[in-house]
Amino acid sequence: MSKKDRKRVLAQIWGTPTSHDIDMVDEGDQIVVFSNYRGIINWWMEIFKTYYPNIKCREKGDVIKIKPTVGVTIKLNKTTKLMRVSGKDHWPWFVDTFEALLEVGNGDAIELPSDGGSVSENSVTRYLQLNKEDEEVQDLLDRIPDGGGIMHHEFIMRLWKTLLDDWFGVGANVFVVTPRIDSERLFTIMLLMIRNKGTGFKVTLMTPFKQDGDRFDKIMDKTKRRMKEVKTAQDSRLVSDVKLQWVINTLEIKHEDFSTNFVAAYKDEEAEVLTTTAHFHKAHFHHQQKDNVCYNRLSPHDLRKNYLLPLDIGSNVL
Template sequence: MPSKKDRARVLSQIWGTPTPFDIDFFDKGNEIVVTTHYKGDVVTFWMEVYKRLYPELTYREKADIIKIKPAPGVTIKLNKRSSIMKISGKGHWIWMLDSFTEVLEQGNADMRELDEVHSVSDNSVTRYLQLDKNVEEVQDLLDMIPEGGGIMQHDFIMRLWKSLIDDWFGCGANVHIVTPRIDEERLFQVFLLMIRNKGTAFNVSLCIPEKGPGGEKFKKTLETTVRMMKKTRTPRTQKRLVSDVKMQWALENLTVHHENFSTNFIAAFKDDEAEVLTTTAHFHKSHFHTFKKDNVCYNKLPTTDLKRNYLFPLGVTTVNL
């Protein structure tokens, strides 16, 4: 049996598979518990997926529990009342490794055929991030920046920073966050934005010195952020906002590149098009939580120019295109 850490790593990789709605995994050792906040008919969804993958499948139903045996030594229990799925049995771990990614992929494909893919983000994460694209469109914020750039207030820069990264993640772009200084709250927000947009095939890198201008070490900031993720609770249910599986997935999918510099920008590219937001503000509470004003400039440019003029000088790309 693999260690708890190895199991968490494997489950996080499986969780990264695109799904039509948000799900979560909890490893209880002798069983895997799969939960969701989605309010639709989750049990029927799972049953249709299993029937398609296992046409000869037989199942038993008693009270609120549907019991399925997709393979020898594997038992799946679906609770019609809570929508919780439990996977247990002597062979449950091997089956999870070999088959559950296929289950998720089949479910996602089925829902796309029906054009019923819902937001995969956990509503509690969205609320914590204070994001609501129906109210605050990214383009509305960008339109507020004067042509050629200008001096903007700290709260505007923070909203734009968060909304733009969310928008880029949402369209599956390659995203680069570059700053000499980031605090645990901003890093926590980056991880939450990643979790919120799981399944869009985005890539993200953080370029930052190993030691910031104030002497703070990034390693220590990361450790503090991990503790925050473990401690932060949802207001209503007081459950953890980020599970171990989601946290592991976020940590493994953020690429960190250490370099010494003093500039700040976020940038993204997809295919031949790129965007970059440059600012004099550090992505840190010293700029975002105080009444400071900083320069902000937004530009669209070809991907080759972004790589040549912004990423290559920092060692983020290895070839000067």
């Protein structure tokens, strides 16, 4: 299996819901799994004992050694909090078993306390400057006049970001439609996806293939570079290769030519749509720009009929 295919498989495994954030790196001869949560080693041990009731462990210093099956060795370091999975059969075992182990871990509904933030999720949250306690979605929606109105660029960006976060968080089917998008806004969408992984959301980005003379591919390439370059306060990468690959696997991108802007979502029998004259682009968010904003609740059927089907998207909406 090629490195690219292995990364794609790891991304799928990482997408398994967990009660807190973990990350993983494929080093070829071993897979390293890590987290910044206190008690993570005890959490792993409980999972292994549940999944392998007769498992035997050897402890030497800070390292706990486990052999779950022939050809696989797992070392848990209580100091570094790293899990190293190695051995001649470590890859097939990891692919066949690790998702099931993570699902066993979901039986523990209590999130473990952290040591000043996790490797990715908390850092992503800080980078996005999202605080649900200070700014609920409804508080922002209540500021939009009945029938819509003209709003400031900072408010539109805050509402756009908070709405997407809320929709991703409840596992909705989300649509981002804009004739112009820059790498910073695309980066924000990707971070919001990472922050809310495991909720079962689906997301479609609809944007023209060419924008301002540039192909969308260039915008995507710039966004990928940004994701690799942005660092946390601990000088580690904000987004690992596995998480980047998961985003690429998950984000559905469609290209059409149009000149409308909206974000919308549906879940069960409810749908919402925010329409605006603001492109999701720095030209509308980095200047003293003012644009029209209108928010509506409607049925998934009307969302499909009035907003999605005219753009040839949303054929799976009832």
